[in-house]
Amino acid sequence: MTNSEIAAMLYEFAELTDLEGDVFKRNAYRRAAQSIEELDGDVAEYDREGRLESIPGVGKAIAQKIAEMVETGRSAKLEELRSKxxxxxxxxxxxxxxxxxxxxxxxxxxxxxxxxxxxxxxxxxxxxxxxxxxxxxxxxxxxxxxxxxGQGGRMLLGDALPIAEAIAAHLRAGGCEEVSVAGSLRRRKETIGDIDLLAGSDEPLRAMDRFVSYPRVASVVSRGPTRSTVRLADGTQVDLRVVPRDSYGAALQYFTGSKEHNVVMRRIAIQKGFRLNEYGLHRRDSGEMVAGAQEAEIYRTLGLDPIPPELREGRGEIEAAGEHRLPSLLRLEDIRGDMHVHTVMSDGRATMREIAEAAFRRGYEYIGVTDHSRSLHIAHGLTVDDLLASVEEARQLTDELGFPVLRGAEVDILEDGSLDYPDEALAQLDYVIGSVHSRFKMDRRTMTERVMTALSNRELNILGHPTGRLIGRREGYDIDIEQVMDEAARRGVALEVNGFPDRMDLSDLNCRKAIERGVTLVLDTDAHGVEQLDNMRFAVGTARRGWAERKDVLNALPLDQLRRFFRVAGA
Ligand SMILES: [Zn+2]
Ligand SMILES: [Zn+2]
Structure with a gap:
């Protein structure tokens, strides 16, 4: 166990003893946890050498618990407390x-x-x-x-979805026609617990055989005719349920969730004289099944427009579906270009040409390249001369390929809110993304002012990853994001939905808030290699969870309108 894992368990001890009302013990656990976080060297080493009690704040009782954690990975006392x-x-x-x-x-x-x-x-x-x-x-x-x-063993959407899709493809290749991801993964939540798959098949045993034979399966946790669970080599748990084809739609609806969504669905079914469960929609009086094979049929029979999985969070989608005013959600095909991509000039792995060719192959109508600015030394930010030379390179490439390569930059928003290049240099670019990459720990007012100052710069077109969070690693900086949204809407600055799997920034809830405030979103990958251009679908999933339509999204616009947006920004 690592020091931070042990510290985390001690913090949990502190919390639980606090709930029990024992402030003295709470403080003791907390002190010990802090010491271990700050410790030079491995706790396990201290244990081996019998020196645990030399750690500040670690007395005999806590030392015994730490020794147990180091040696067994668990703590009986903690488990007892948890069970209370x-x-x-x-x-x-x-x-x-x-x-x-x-x-x-x-x-x-x-x-x-x-x-x-x-x-x-x-x-x-x-x-x-x-x-x-x-x-x-x-x-x-x-x-x-x-x-x-974002913590606690949850996986990032960007890690889970490819695994789930590979297994679904394996099942299909084995003759299973109806297979889908289910659960929070189908709803495209930014993090998920386990991977849930659902198959509709009248030969469930064959489907299960195929499932457990997937090459990356390390162990079969359980196996039955309707449900099996396997663990992959990396520890990921995957669940497959197989239902009869007649019930596939009902089961898909049921196992996609969310819990909140399904509670309301069942209530509506009862009000209308039906019973809804994972087997189908049945009339209460006669027991006759009226829908089951098709998910959309279940919604329609209940008088609702079919609800896209990303909206099924109990956030007003069922009312909207009943009143035929669901948003017409943005689709991946609506995206015409990616506006945030790094090249080898800063910390990317692909050349401008490789990116342009990859973008063209994806069917995009344009691409924007945005390297880091000069102050970001760790990412090899460009000097003004390099930047201007690259503007020329983009122009030549555009002529040669007949495919528009826009030259932008991801410019650091400095501590005082100014941008990291002089305005004359920025004016040479097609557009400018401003991002905060340093000094995250400012107080809310100072940080908000810093970003508001950046928004007031007429050269700024896009605010990159607006809250700065890294899922599971770093909370966003303290900022009044609603004030930022209002100012961005007023100044014609787009707010980014960064689809890098550990960013997803803006988040789904913030997307929705931004749209309600009249903000234009821009969906980006922040790709540092050509393969990461694929991350666009995660940005799209997040924006869909935020109820985004095509009209809300800058890079769903054709090039001339995109350019017009950049020209009027800051006006
Ligand atoms: Zn950035
Ligand atoms: Zn970037």
Missing amino acids: FPPGIVELMKVPEIGPRSLVRLHQELGIKDLEDLRQAALQHRIRSLKGFGERSEENILKGIAVVQ
Whole structure:
């Protein structure tokens, strides 16, 4: 076990003893956890040499627990403590904004038991009704939930989806015609727990044989006629359910979730005299099955327009479907070019030509290359001379290939909000992305002012990865993103939906908020190699989860309109 894994377990000890009301023990665990985080050298080494108690804050009792963790990877006492509380509570403790007192009140007064309850309560503005909580607490709680969900063994969408698709292809090649990813993966959540697959087949045993024979399967966890679970070599757990073809649509609907969405679906079914489950939609009086094979049929029979999986989060989609006002969601095919790509000139792996050719092969109508600016030394930012030379290269390439290569730059937003090249140099470019890459720890007001200053620069066209978060690694910087959205909308600056799997920035919820505020989104990959141009589908998935339509997206525009947007920006 690593030092940080052990520290994490000690922090959990601290949280749970806190819930039990033992402040003294809480502080002791916390101190020990901090020491271990700051420790030079391996805790396991200290254990081997019998020196655990030389670590500041580690007494005999804690040393024994650490030794057990180092040697067995677990702690019996921690497991005992965990079992005293509903599992959701432990997860809730990890939300940075909620202390144990608040947690007890949220639980008692609003009945909140887990993260999803908490998310719904914040989204529906129920938390601000509690004394001592406000609008800001709800925002912070939602942010906290996003951070927690980026951790705890969850996989990034960008890692999970290719694995799931490869297994689905393996099943199809084995004669299984109807196969789909299900669960949060089908809804394109930014992180997912396990991979869920669903097959519709009247020969379930054959499908299961095929499933467990997938070459990357390391062990078969369980195997049955309707459900099997395997573990891949990298530890990823994959679940396959097989249902009769007549029930495939109902099962797909059921196993895609979300829980919140399905609760409402079942209620509507009951109101209309039906019963809905994973086998089908049945009339309550006669038991007759009226829909099951096709997912869309289930929605239609209930008087709803079919709801795209990305919207099924219990965020108003069912009401919208009933009133025929679902958004006509953006599709991957609507994207005409990628506006954020790095080349070998900074820290990318492909030349401008290789990127242009790859973009052309993908069917794009244009591509934008954006290397880092001079202050970002670790990423070999370009000097002004290099930048201007590359503008010429883009022009020549455009002529030679007959395919528009736009020359942009990903320019650092410096500490005072100024951009990292002089305006005269920026004016030579087709467009400018401004990004924060340094000094993340400013307070909210200073950081917001820094970005607002950048937005006021007439050369700025796009704000790159606007919150700066790295899923599971770094929370976004503290910024009033709504103020930024309003200013971006006013100034004609597009906000990026960066599809790099650990960024997904803006997030789904922020996309929706931005659209409601009249912001233009731009969907990018931030590719550092040609193969990463594929990440566009993750940006599209996130934007779809944010209810984005084609009209909300800058790079769904043809080139002349794109250029017009860049010209009027900052006006
Ligand atoms: Zn960047
Ligand atoms: Zn970048």
